[in-house]
Every structure is written in C-alpha cells, then in structure tokens.
Amino acid sequence: MRPGPRKYVLFDVDGTLIDAVANQRRVWGTWAARYALDPDEVYRVALRTRPMETFATVVPDRDPGECLSALHELEDEDVRSGVYAAFDGAARLLGALPPGAWALVTSNYEHRVRGRFTRTGLPVPPVVVDAAAVTEGKPSPVPYLLAAELLGARPEDCLVVEDAPSGVQAGLRAGMTVWGVNAPAAVTGVHRHFGSLREAVPDILAFAGAEGAAAVG
The missing domain is CATH 3.40.50.1000 (HAD superfamily/HAD-like)
Structure with missing residues (x-):
C-alpha cells in the first residue's frame, strides 16, 4: 500500500x-433588526466570535437559546434560497x-x-x-x-x-x-x-x- x-x-x-460575505451580512442584519440592534456593530462582533459569544456581547440580557434559534432559522433559509x-x-x-x-x-x-x-x-x-x-x-x-x-x-x-x-x-x-x-x-x-x-x-x-x-x- x-x-x-x-x-x-x-x-x-x-x-x-x-x-458568503453578502449572505452573512444579510442574515446578521435581519437577526439584528429583530432585536433592535445596530446591524453593522452586530456583524463586526459576529465576524470574530462564535454565535453564542456574539449573543453574550450584543444581547447579554436575552436568552441565548432563543437567539440561536432565531439565527439558525435565518441561516437555514439562506442556505435554501440564498445565492x-x-x-x-x-x-x-x-x-x-x-x-x-x-x-x-x-x-x-x-x-x-x-x-x-x-x-x-x-x-x-x-x-x-x-x-x-x-x-x-x-x-x-x-x-x-x-x-x-x-x-x-x-x-x-x-x-x-x-x-x-x-x-x-x-x-x-x-x-x-x-x-x-x-x-x-x-x-x-x-x-x-x-x-x-x-x-x-x-x-x-x-x-x-x-x-x-x-x-x-
């Protein structure tokens, strides 16, 4: 052998x-809008951390499980329909x-x-x-x-x-x-x-x- x-x-x-830059920006922008956050700031954090770490930084008072579920929903839809x-x-x-x-x-x-x-x-x-x-x-x-x-x-x-x-x-x-x-x-x-x-x-x-x-x- x-x-x-x-x-x-x-x-x-x-x-x-x-x-996937455009896709990532769109997904995180939509997610940020749900929580009334600045999409640019959220994306800046998301670029350098994993999702759970991003949530802890940008929405520390929210349930991370809920945040992750919302993000997963958006990401899965983007995989199905995004370019x-x-x-x-x-x-x-x-x-x-x-x-x-x-x-x-x-x-x-x-x-x-x-x-x-x-x-x-x-x-x-x-x-x-x-x-x-x-x-x-x-x-x-x-x-x-x-x-x-x-x-x-x-x-x-x-x-x-x-x-x-x-x-x-x-x-x-x-x-x-x-x-x-x-x-x-x-x-x-x-x-x-x-x-x-x-x-x-x-x-x-x-x-x-x-x-x-x-x-x-």
Missing part, C-alpha cells in the same frame, strides 16, 4: 473557499488534493457548510470541524489542532489557508504554516500572502504533494 500523505491542508470555509459562489480555483483545488490530505475548519455548522458546498458543487471531505465540535473557537488553536488529530497529522505538517485574522491566529497558535488568501493586504502573521485563492492553487497543491500541481492555476 502507498503511504498516506505526509502534508495536510486545512481550509477555512467562508471567505476562503465560499464567497452562493465558490471562489475561482476552489473546485479545481479541492478536486486535485489527495484523499485524506485535507479538512474543513469552520466557525459555522457542518450541515450549513454541506448545503453551501452542494449549491456550489464543491466536494466535502470526511473531516469537518465545525462550531459544535469544539468548546473554543478561533482564534483558539483548538479547532485546527482537532482537525490535525482527526487526520492523523502533526501540526508542523499542516498548512492552514485562511482569510481572516482570527483564523490566522488560530493556525499560528496551533504551530502550523499559515497562508492568507482573498485579501488585498497580508493579514498579520501569515507566512505567505496571496491576493486570491486562485493565485494560491499551484502552491497549495505543491505543498500537499498533489500530482500535476504546476498545471493547475
């Missing part, structure tokens, strides 16, 4: 593989990676990620670490360390691909190589920066030892 892959790639989802797009290069990249060499690490929930991937035609790997899988979200290293453990990988053999500061910090704290994508300027701490995911495709495949890496761009 061929040995398993020695290098692994751990992807953030929203903002890295899936362009999503994968970033250019995502389908080719994920399709070319060796099986068992990559995982998704998201602050969202797995069933919504699967819904979005179905809508955009992206493959879903066996390992998906979502908000329900961990007690600490990004920028804690816990989500990325769990993904490495589930893949049977050492942190130093993992590449994290991220677009957001909290995710970059999570990867760095996990002791992994971190590359930034889909941002006009490099996020502080990244080892390499690419203006788009498409630009990074050949190098990501080369890191993972994928055949034909140089031909994919």
Whole structure:
C-alpha cells in the first residue's frame, strides 16, 4: 500500500473557499433588526466570535437559546434560497488534493457548510470541524489542532489557508504554516500572502504533494 500523505491542508470555509460575505451580512442584519440592534456593530462582533459569544456581547440580557434559534432559522433559509459562489480555483483545488490530505475548519455548522458546498458543487471531505465540535473557537488553536488529530497529522505538517485574522491566529497558535488568501493586504502573521485563492492553487497543491500541481492555476 502507498503511504498516506505526509502534508495536510486545512481550509477555512467562508471567505476562503465560499464567497458568503453578502449572505452573512444579510442574515446578521435581519437577526439584528429583530432585536433592535445596530446591524453593522452586530456583524463586526459576529465576524470574530462564535454565535453564542456574539449573543453574550450584543444581547447579554436575552436568552441565548432563543437567539440561536432565531439565527439558525435565518441561516437555514439562506442556505435554501440564498445565492452562493465558490471562489475561482476552489473546485479545481479541492478536486486535485489527495484523499485524506485535507479538512474543513469552520466557525459555522457542518450541515450549513454541506448545503453551501452542494449549491456550489464543491466536494466535502470526511473531516469537518465545525462550531459544535469544539468548546473554543478561533482564534483558539483548538479547532485546527482537532482537525490535525482527526487526520492523523502533526501540526508542523499542516498548512492552514485562511482569510481572516482570527483564523490566522488560530493556525499560528496551533504551530502550523499559515497562508492568507482573498485579501488585498497580508493579514498579520501569515507566512505567505496571496491576493486570491486562485493565485494560491499551484502552491497549495505543491505543498500537499498533489500530482500535476504546476498545471493547475
């Protein structure tokens, strides 16, 4: 039998593989309106925390279970009816990676990620670490360390691909190589920066030892 892959790639989802900025803003804006909150402020908090942490910050006097139920309702409806797009290069990249060499690490929930991937035609790997899988979200290293453990990988053999500061910090704290994508300027701490995911495709495949890496761009 061929040995398993020695290098692994751990992807953030929203903002890295899936362009969901407009969807996230719309969902959180609608949610904020229900609680008479400033949608811009709520979205700013939501970008860097998990939902339960967001509620504790913006509506500390409300029942978090009720808040989460309302958010889930809006998010599920958005998965069913919203318009999503994968970033250019995502389908080719994920399709070319060796099986068992990559995982998704998201602050969202797995069933919504699967819904979005179905809508955009992206493959879903066996390992998906979502908000329900961990007690600490990004920028804690816990989500990325769990993904490495589930893949049977050492942190130093993992590449994290991220677009957001909290995710970059999570990867760095996990002791992994971190590359930034889909941002006009490099996020502080990244080892390499690419203006788009498409630009990074050949190098990501080369890191993972994928055949034909140089031909994919």
